[in-house]
Each structure stands twice: as structure tokens, then as C-alpha cells.
Amino acid sequence: MAGRRVLTGGIAQESHSFNPIITRRERFTIIQDQGAVEANRGANSTFGGVIDSAKEADVYLIVPTLFRAQSGGPVDDTVFAEVSDIMVEAAKRGDFDAVVLPLHGGMLTETLADPEGVLIARLREIVGNDVPITAAFDLHAHVKESTLEPLDFLSSYLTNPHEDQSSTAKRAFRAAMGILDGTFDPVLAATFLPMLTLGNDTTLSGPLAEIHAYAQNAVKQDRVWDVSIFNSQQFLDVPSMGQTVLAYGNGEVDEARKVANEIIRMIWDYRDDLINKYPALENELENIEKSVRSIIIGDQGDRVAAGGPGDSTYILNYLLENKIDVETYFPIYDPEAVATCERAGAGQEISLKFGGKYSTVSPSISTRGKIISIGKHVPVVYDGPSDGGTRTHIEKFAVLRIGKINVLLTNQPYAYIDPDYFRAVGLDPDKAKLIVTRSGYHFQLNFAKIGRVVTVDTPGMSSYYVDQFPWKHARPFYPVDKIDYMPRQYTRYRA
Ligand SMILES: [Zn+2]
Structure with a gap:
């Protein structure tokens, strides 16, 4: 449908809890408005994917700001507040049909363990439940209930090394359009597991290749609408840290719940194979x-x-x-x-x-x-x-x-x-x-x-010798702690 408008932008960075160097404003590349759209057309980034999807769907993009930095220590609180305020002000002006956010999902600030969740919740408060909010995150994101609660749909990269940034954002964009068109009624079954993958993290071969093939098969067979698998970044000392699997059903949750549970069980069963040493x-x-x-x-x-x-x-x-x-x-x-x-x-x-x-x-x-x-x-x-x-x-x-x-x-x-x-x-x-x-x-x-x-x-x-860190919030998790299989579940219906 022509004439639609989408609000996009935000702040993307991946944080390391134990790196003492706070990520300040000067480390960010800051872009906004139509110049940002033109400069990132065709880029294999989540923002590039949003731009290409918008072009294809004849959608106008509103980009109040996008801050992007390489990984590092937690982000300066004032930088996060600055971006949040700009996005919130733009949301208050309205005049858009959906929000699609190209974020990382593994960011920390000096005081926040789930800044993405905080930003999205602030936007949700303004736009209400009628306007779809979707997002695309890195596979290494730390995703928990507070992140998912205000989101109608979230997609993860399906590759590590990452080569599907653009198509990840296209999934999030397509979900937003599907909700607007009335063809997609997202029901989320999420499963979480307190464990880390450490070293055998490639999706090109080995356990994760098999697990992703299984997930994609579930999509192809129409068991679920979309699946995301997050292998949390290994240096986030935050509560509820670990693996997250999202399976979205279209209007129904039973099959999605099964798929999410099956995948998290596979991750657990492969837990020792997901740990590996690198060559000397x-x-x-x-x-x-x-x-x-x-x-x-x-x-x-x-x-x-x-x-x-x-x-x-x-x-x-x-x-x-x-x-x-x-x-x-x-x-x-x-x-x-x-x-x-x-x-x-x-x-x-x-x-x-x-x-x-x-x-x-x-x-x-x-x-x-x-x-x-x-x-x-x-x-x-x-x-x-x-x-x-x-x-x-x-x-x-x-x-x-x-x-x-x-x-x-x-x-x-x-x-x-x-x-x-x-x-x-x-x-x-x-x-x-x-x-x-x-x-x-x-x-x-x-x-x-x-x-x-x-x-x-x-x-x-x-x-990946994570025993070296003074963990305060993330434990207990496998393999630092010898724990039993204890998945946690979460279901979300679109309000
Ligand atoms: Zn990553």
C-alpha cells in the first residue's frame, strides 16, 4: 500500500560488562534524515535492510537519528538518554504507521541492563498498541522478557559470522507490514536457557548449522511464521543472561511453543560441543x-x-x-x-x-x-x-x-x-x-x-575462558555452574 510511513533509527552497540572503558559519544557514527537513507541504500546492515524494504514497499522512512558504534564497554548514560529523547520526540509527532528498529540488542549503559527494552517501552507508551513496533537484532543480543514485552516482533541474524544483517531487518519490516495489512497476527513463544556457547559458535558447520537448519525447516513447513535464535554475547554480566529462542506463530501459539522448546533442547543437548578451543x-x-x-x-x-x-x-x-x-x-x-x-x-x-x-x-x-x-x-x-x-x-x-x-x-x-x-x-x-x-x-x-x-x-x-571474570548478576549459568536443564518460557500475544 502506497503512502505508508515508518519510523526507524535508535542506537546500536554491543557492550562488554568487564571492559572499564565507557563508550562515549565520540565513538558513535551518527546519521539522520534522508541523507542517511541515501548513504545506506543497499548496505548489508540492518539499517540497509530497512531502507531496501521501504523502497520495495513504497514506504517513506522517518530517521530522527541513528547512533552506531563498534563494541566496547557500556555506553555513557547521557548518550543513551540523548538518543532515546530524540526518538521519543519523533514518536510524539506521530504521522507514521509503524516503527522498525535496527538495533544490536547486546548493549548496556552505565546503569541499564536492557537499554533496548527501555527505549522500545518508551516508544510503545507513546504510540499505543495499534502501531506495530518491530526490531532486528544481532544474533549475540541479550533478549529477555523486558525486551520482548513492548515488541510485536523481533528477528535475529541467522548467521555467524554475520552475513544476513539486511535480510534480518527485512523480516522485521515484513512483519510490521503484515500486521498493518492484517495478514500477520504475531504470537510469540520464547524460551530462555541460562547457558553460554563458548567457541564453537559458527553457523557454517557443526551443532549450530544443524539447529538453524531445523529452525528454517519449521518455517518452510509452515509450523511457524519465523524463528530467531540468540546466542548471547559471552561478556554480559546481567540477570537472565543466556540463550533465547523466539518462535512466532500467526494467530496461534501451540506449534510455536513446540518449536521453541525443541530448539532450546537441542542447544542444551549440544552444550559441550558448543565449547571449543582455538588453534595456538x-x-x-x-x-x-x-x-x-x-x-x-x-x-x-x-x-x-x-x-x-x-x-x-x-x-x-x-x-x-x-x-x-x-x-x-x-x-x-x-x-x-x-x-x-x-x-x-x-x-x-x-x-x-x-x-x-x-x-x-x-x-x-x-x-x-x-x-x-x-x-x-x-x-x-x-x-x-x-x-x-x-x-x-x-x-x-x-x-x-x-x-x-x-x-x-x-x-x-x-x-x-x-x-x-x-x-x-x-x-x-x-x-x-x-x-x-x-x-x-x-x-x-x-x-x-x-x-x-x-x-x-x-x-x-x-x-572464552569466562571463569576469569568476577560475575555478579548472570550466574548461575552453564558451563561456569554445573546446573540442571532449566528452560524458562514466555508467551506474548499482540494487545
Ligand atoms: Zn554478533
Whole structure:
């Protein structure tokens, strides 16, 4: 139906409870209005999916604001309040038929354990029950009753590494249109389980591939309208943390309840298979001098993609100690080191101490090197496929060359899931023999054409050795606690 209008936007970030660096406003890429729509058309992001769906359905999008940041510590309360207020003001102006929100779902603020639920509940209070509100979340979202209560429909990515961001949002958009058309009456059966998957988290093979195939079969056979499976991010110390399965029936809940229960049971039955160790760094770097193919390494212990601080020196220390001197790109977050390089100037040789400030398992490095470049606000456009077309930037950087190792120092942490981060600072990914990223999964899709991709077992804040954390709210959960099977259920009818 022509002439419909949809309100979209919000705030998306994935938080790590144990990362002490609060995510402030400057870490967000902020976009709004029709410029945002034009710039993100066709992007494989949830926002891109909303835009493409709107175009197809001839729907006008209202985008009051969209704040997006990479993973990190909890978000500054004032930033969340700012976004919420902008969205709420727009909701008060009305003049739209539905709300479709491209969020992450794994965000924390300094004081809130379920900020997405809080934002959606505020919007619901204004729009009432007639206006559908739907959302698309990352597969690693933390979803609980308070998130689902104000939502008519929620969809998760079905892939890890993530390559279906756009189609996830299209499911949420289609649900909103179905509700408006009267063809979809969402009834939700949700099942929750207090457990974590730790290391065998790919949906490309193994238990999760089988579980997703089962879920999609249930959709194909019309047993349910849609299924989402959330494997909670592993570093969220919040109550009711764990696995969440959503099955939506169209007007009826019995079959959806069965499907949700069957899937959560499969996850439980595979609980030991969902825990896995990564290969050792030394094995992966053996013979790197002679190898023809380049290698791109995910630093499992300090993944900014999972909310790690991004300043672990573990891999670089290993290279220096073992005198592995091959053309290397090694990124590290250290604002003070960037400032020191700025003061010294490009072309200078300096002694520099950097890294290891937050990743305390790996000591900081003191060494001499040559500053080969300095820059600020360089644009990055993802090649994809993961988040392909996404536009962001590197705020400030300096490249320090130590032998053949190029240390990319930045004043903000980045996950480097895409080769364009390196191109942006003048480091051609095709010329490196070794590239280190701060991602465990998604970089593998985007770097596959550059060389061999592997995530290695390194210590740090985002390693899956979760016993290292001082959990206060999430326990008991498997495998930290030896608990019995105890699923929790929730049903929601559209009011
Ligand atoms: Zn994710």
C-alpha cells in the first residue's frame, strides 16, 4: 500500500560488562534524515535492510537519528538518554504507521541492563498498541522478557559470522507490514536457557548449522511464521543472561511453543560441543617467513568486535620475542601513543611505549620505530560481505614501523573486520604477509579473498575462558555452574 510511513533509527552497540572503558559519544557514527537513507541504500546492515524494504514497499522512512558504534564497554548514560529523547520526540509527532528498529540488542549503559527494552517501552507508551513496533537484532543480543514485552516482533541474524544483517531487518519490516495489512497476527513463544556457547559458535558447520537448519525447516513447513535464535554475547554480566529462542506463530501459539522448546533442547543437548578451543598462535605462525599465502589472524583474547579494549600486545610481543620480521599490520588502541606520534611528526624515529593499559594480561611494549604516517578522520567503506557498504571512519591514527612490522596506533578501538580499515591508512592489505584483526568471526568473511584467515587462542578480556571474570548478576549459568536443564518460557500475544 502506497503512502505508508515508518519510523526507524535508535542506537546500536554491543557492550562488554568487564571492559572499564565507557563508550562515549565520540565513538558513535551518527546519521539522520534522508541523507542517511541515501548513504545506506543497499548496505548489508540492518539499517540497509530497512531502507531496501521501504523502497520495495513504497514506504517513506522517518530517521530522527541513528547512533552506531563498534563494541566496547557500556555506553555513557547521557548518550543513551540523548538518543532515546530524540526518538521519543519523533514518536510524539506521530504521522507514521509503524516503527522498525535496527538495533544490536547486546548493549548496556552505565546503569541499564536492557537499554533496548527501555527505549522500545518508551516508544510503545507513546504510540499505543495499534502501531506495530518491530526490531532486528544481532544474533549475540541479550533478549529477555523486558525486551520482548513492548515488541510485536523481533528477528535475529541467522548467521555467524554475520552475513544476513539486511535480510534480518527485512523480516522485521515484513512483519510490521503484515500486521498493518492484517495478514500477520504475531504470537510469540520464547524460551530462555541460562547457558553460554563458548567457541564453537559458527553457523557454517557443526551443532549450530544443524539447529538453524531445523529452525528454517519449521518455517518452510509452515509450523511457524519465523524463528530467531540468540546466542548471547559471552561478556554480559546481567540477570537472565543466556540463550533465547523466539518462535512466532500467526494467530496461534501451540506449534510455536513446540518449536521453541525443541530448539532450546537441542542447544542444551549440544552444550559441550558448543565449547571449543582455538588453534595456538605458535602453530599458525610456524614457517610464516616461507609461506606464500598471507595470513590474517583474529586475536581471540582481545576482540573489539566482542567488546574487548583493543590494546592487547600479546601477538606483537610474540613476533618481537621470536624475531618474526615479515610485512605485518598490527592494530592497537592507544590514544596517548597517537598523541606522542603527532607531536613528533611523520618521518621521525622515536622511542615509544604503547598498549597493554587495559589488556593487563599482556604488558606494554617499549621500542624504537619510525613514524611513517599520521592522519585523522579517514573514511572506511566495508568491502563486505559482512556489513558490506557500511561507511565509517578512523578518527586519528599513526603508523609506527618497527623492522617490517607496521603498528597501526589509533585513538579509538576498532575491530578491523574489513580490509578497508588498512587501506584507509595507506596499508595495502594485499602487500602484507601477516594482518592482525580484533575480531573472531566476521573478519573471516571479509578477508577471505586476501589470504588464509584464522582465529587464534590468545589470553585477554574476550577469550572464552569466562571463569576469569568476577560475575555478579548472570550466574548461575552453564558451563561456569554445573546446573540442571532449566528452560524458562514466555508467551506474548499482540494487545
Ligand atoms: Zn554478533
